[in-house]
Amino acid sequence: MKKLLLVLFTFITLQIAAQTKVSGVVIDEKQQPLSYTSVYFKNTTEGVITNEDGKFYLESASKQDTLVISFTGYDDVFLPLTKAVNLDLKIELKEDTVLSEIKIFTGKTSKKDNPALDILRKIWENRRKNGLHKFDQYNYQKYEKIEFDLNSIDSAYMKSKMFKGMEFIFDKVDTSKITGKTYLPIFINEQASNVYGDNVSKLKKEIVSGNKNSGFENNQHIMAFLKDLYVEYDIYNNYLKLFDKDFVSPLSRTGINVYNYVLTDTADIDGKKCYNIVYYPRRKGELTFKGDFWVNEGTWAIKKINMAISKDANINWVRDIYIEQEFDVLNDSVFLLTKDHLMTDFSIRQNEKSKGMYGKRTTYYKQFEFDKKKPVNFYKSEVNSYNEALMNRPDEFWEGYRFEPLSEEEKGIYTMLGELKQNKRFQTYVNLGTILASDYIQIGNFDYGPIFSSFGFNDIEGFRLRAGGRTYFGQNDMWRLEGYTAYGFKDDKFKYGISGRFMLDKDSRFIFFAGNRRDVEQIAATLSPITDVLGRSFASSALLASGDNSKLSNINLTSAGLEIEPLKNLKFSAAFNYKTLKSASPTFSLGYYDEAGDIQTDLNQSEINLSVDYTPRRKTVGFGVDRTDVDYNYARVFFNYSLGVKGMLGSDFDYKKIQLLYRHPILVGGFGRFTPTLEAGKTYGTVPLGLMSVIPGNQSYFIIDNAFSQMNYYEFITDEYIALHLEHNFNGRIFSRIPGIRKLGLREFVGIRGVWGDVSKENVALNASNIPYIAPSDKVYYEYFVGVGNIFKCLRIDVTWRGNYLENPDVRKMGVKAVFGFHF
Template sequence: MEAKINAQTFINKLFFSITFLLSASLAFAQTKTVTGTVKDAKTKAPIAYATVAVVGAPAAAGTSTSTNANGEFKLVFPTSYVKIRASYVGYDNKDAFVTNDAVQTKEILMDAQDNMLEEVVVKAKKKKYSNKDNPAVALIRKVIENKDKNRLSGQQYAEFDQYEKMSLGLSNLSEKFVNKKIFKNYQFLFETDDSAKTANKYVLPAFIEEKISKVYYRKDPSKTKQYILGDQRAQFDPKFIDNDGLAAYFNKLYEQVDIYDNNISLVTNQFLSPIANSAPTFYKFFITDTIKTSQPWLVELSFVPRNKADMLFKGQLYVTLDGNYAVQGANMTVADDINLNFVRDLQVQLKFEKDNKSRFYLKTSTLGIDFSLTEKGMGIRGSRTVDYNNYKVGVQQPDSIYDGPSTVIAYNVENKKATKSLFETQRPLALAQNELNIYHNIDTLQKIPSFRTFMDIAALLLSGYKQAGPVEIGPVNTFYSFNPVEGFRLRVGGRTTESLSKRFYAESYAAYGFKDQKWKYFFSGTYAFNNKSVYSFPMHYIRASYKKDTKIPGQKLEFVQEDNFLLSFKRGDNDRYIYETNYGLEYKKEFLNHLTIGAGFNINKQTPAGSLTYQMRDENGQNKLFNELNTTELSVNFRYAPHEEFYQGKIYRTPIFNQYPIFTFNYTAGIKGLAKGEYNYHSFNVGAFKRFYLSQFGFADVTAEGNYIAGKEIPFPFLTIHRANQTYAYQLNSYNLMNFLEFVSDHNASINVQYYMNGFLLNKIPLIKKLKLREVFSFKGVYGGLRKENDPDDPNYGSKVFAWQRNAQDIQSSYTFGSEPYMEASIGLSNIFKILRVDYVKRLNYLDHVDAPAWGIRARVRFDF
């Protein structure tokens, strides 16, 4: 009987096993394909690198995948499974049921775990938040304590492959806007905005850049060396846009995020990292979850700013509980009340993985920012993704690997075909179709005549030059101006472009003053040794020029011309001019490390104009007038700006400042007897500029300069006439309450400090903080003097140099320094209407000088993020 039962049991088990195997075989023989996207349920933003898995299926190929940078995924699995699950740190898991259709698409909306301050603060107990005895603060202090061993700089040697992708486009475009008649020929550019919160919204992809690099790091001596193996981007016609400068500017706005840095630079501002050494002072931390499904276990730390208007993040950190206290993931954004301009949305996602030493390293960094003038209007949305692979630590490379500049182009830039092949075969993250379209669309767009007309008009408005075949006419802001000597002044000018020649460039203008009834001219011819535009980096050219024009003595304006219409409005007595005739020869060469060398030769004749006089008083008190001065000068100059970045405009470079200093040195020699030169002298000038970042306290721009002129019996036009400002605009590099020609010296030293506090104080004041104003402070001081051999007041030499200038009432109006430096300071508000800076400027001394203003209000247009 027992044998019969055992036999029956065996038969039943055998039948069941065969049935199961047959069913499984049939099930696995029939598969279905599910594609789709994973998005944030609230913002509709795609979630990159989320895990999507088939629920109930064994771990096997096809049953689990990760979304790409655009939140897209694809799964192929047996039809017997009917549910998939999306998971990502900082979000609740989300399931989606699927049908047995062979091909289907799913959109999975995940809910963020927003159990942060507003939900976890224990108001019921009336307990005030405190760092003391707070387990979340104790944990973040452990993370801070272990930063050095968990970050790249904690390793002696490291190397990895790096892929960067940055894309931008116009966002939040309405259907009405897209269907405007002007865009009739451009409909191929617009795409449906899947992340929009409302229907019928479109985007216009406009820029993409990709880089593939090999990076080596060495701790001692510290060096990070990046070998760029490939770089490609959608480019506009360089006649209209500086593509390199545009890429540099976008890279500054969308900088790489290293959470282990104390300060994280984004949109030209610095944000305090939630794991900075001082983070517990500025952030509130809460333990909001423990994740045991991960190995090692993770603790979710939520954090918010103590002051919502400060430059701080809010979000979640995921910290390992294996004793290393490493960051395994991070999701960060900013508060709505933050004192940050034009940013409608900002999202940072960081994902870390283990290296070959079981340390967590940054695998993927994704930064998305949506810029807009208004909350609901059209904007610019961009994202930057950096992916790291093949991470190795402890591998020492030969010293030659680390030598040289920090970044090296390690491929043939001209071989476009090889570069394209590199990205097609080695790009670790696949581009979405709309990203691939950007390359093609930009090329197509620039072939449309109406678009080129639009770019031509835009270039005129932004740069002041009008394209006219092989030449450019401008700049338009100098066509009309006025001053006390010339009266109304009309000017027209232009220059050749690369369309005419890549070697030879010419520039010219003619101007006429209706009061002095004199013509002014300028001509120059430039030869480029490197077959590139003489305005593009790296410059290498020789230029010959002739100029006959007016000038205010001592004025050296930057980024604007002296006959700019807006500078025509001046205060006080400002009719001391010179007529200058100059023949010049200039050589300049820039190196890839941003060292610039230059040399010049100038023959100059100047004649006083207006109320300016060149006169000497002899021993008998009689005046002798001079109608002209002649000099011949040789000069050399050096400028070193390591890691400098800038946007190259039509006229000037717009600097993109960073933490690196800029050094300058200039030497000029006056040669008597050469080409009518009347004086011997030697002028030495050294200067340094540096931006100091002060974390939550803003930043300061500091400029120091020194000058020494060797020689005797030198007239004041060839000494240092200190740069004054009699306009109503605040000028950064001039003394805003000093009068023209007020101070002259042959040796001097100066300091200029511009301190931008970024609203740190005003953000703390109720009601005022809603205006999002920002404090700005400045101090400028200069001290020097005249040696007796150049001093008009010296009894032995006074009759051998030009006398001090005097005004219409015969009162002395120019001086050298006394026993103290000239000083002025200001306090102001910036970010007024997001574009304006207004300063109250106070002159601190030398108030007994004629027409010396004690204070003034000055304004400056300044765009801040």
């Protein structure tokens, strides 16, 4: 009975929370739904357009008495609203037969004689004359609120066993003013900051003055997820990046190729004459929006815009995205963004009734100041350190800094989350999600894992078991210890690794690191050096592989060094490495001739490494020794210099080696993402096989980054090389235009890989192993591939063809490889 009263009370509360609520469907005289129909309250700018099924939901905080339904080519309908709540309406529009001389735009609108396009062209001409672009320098205050809500809450959901012991959370159920769905707030994060920018030097800096979190501040994976979802965007740009995809902006210069535009209304807003334009996609399956915007006459600046993604946009786990921006006028001429609201409806299934989660970000901007120049060093000096005081601001700070007060439901989130943190069932759910995201199981201040590395197999060790972990007191740990042990059932040997990282200075991220690893490894699995002393290549454990996988080595590696990041994303490091190498297999040799002409099979080598790692636009979460990347779509330039010193600790060889890695994912408008990767290197001096640059082959059935899919292990040996990998992900652009395949959400990949290398006569003469030194010096080795991704939303399959060197032994001319992963 108490639960029934709770449901009834909640329902009544939802009914009176807003003054006016309307929902329904718009149809034509043939009872067919009318997509993209304008629905708004009379004499206001509060409105929406219907979705692909003609459905809509509209809510106003004020009492409204008339609903207007308008679509060009049909008679407007003025529907009186006699009640505060009017749900499930069925509204029929009739074709306009009186105004026969007026040009009608329905379906695919014309690109000629369309007044909406005339206005759009004026927006293009003036887009850099509005907003922050008009000033040399600017600064403003920013308040951002991020919230997560469970949606589609109903009585059956409330009674689910999943929430047993947590029923109190349903006291905070509310209704979305955008979708009309009930929702339950479960997370809120507030951040206050000051933003400074210089349009002349194209520099920008944000200084956080406060951050308040409702309970997950120590979970770096959840925080990284939040940051990844809500990147900044400018509606005047041609493309808006959301979920690692480029959506065509409705204000784009190429918009007329993918959108239909209809001029529907004019109105005075804040004393300024504005035009209302409705837009919607010309084709299905493309990364576009539907919605409307109000544009000011004279300045041709946007006053207000609403954007919702097309229902059939190819994004995993996302049912809807809704964007709303509002602009205010400054000095009668300049329009500045004052409010930015983004809402994402996440769901495993696309069904409208299926349960899901809202992710909402609302950002307010105020206190604008202009043309106050600051020195360049102000922008380039970056605060890397964690300031705990900013995370513990008193309530008085937030009451004065919030540009909009929290609702009663939002205020209750902090209290509710405090209670939930003490709930064992809730903690179980949080821990399960953390395990899936991090690959670790947290036990007190210790993380066990990575759990997906617990099992392995190769020809030397046979079946392999691994157990390991790391210290973890929080995402901002100033030190961390990590280690593992492994056992191979075939070679009957234990292996181990241990490492530590200690931050000596927070501001410059000055870190000391050291470690030791004794293991069995496929050392020829990468061209660029692995900087993690515990790093072990995927090729070292090949549960599913083709051909011989016995060319493994026993490695004993000790490393110690320092790294520093004086400027954000620019890291310098210096390390000393000492390693011993010997073959782990009786059929594989690392042998070389010593100065006396005798064959040596073991290698002892001391090495000094100096490296520079530059990752512009990289975004991370956390301030400790380990940070979590927000995403991987940043450019990277990595340079490494290695110096081998003969005689140091019994080292065998003198040499110098330089190596370069360049990778830069590029979003190519609406055509997907293009990723070039360049690797180059050269070794000066005479060295044996264990120190050569082996071109990385891939004999597994899985895709490995920067490895050559149709090349065998140790097939090509070099001491100088240059490799290029080109891959393009069309993000479903081609498949979206094929009926029948469109609904599958598949994505297309194409690419080509090539490598050139050479080997000196001195190194060939030194070789006493059973591996012949063959380098791709006569012609560039290449292979090309096509792939289909997003199969079952988690699988990608590539088919690769080898282009040349088909005369080499055990050549695989064509192969199929796969990789699992979850991507939006």
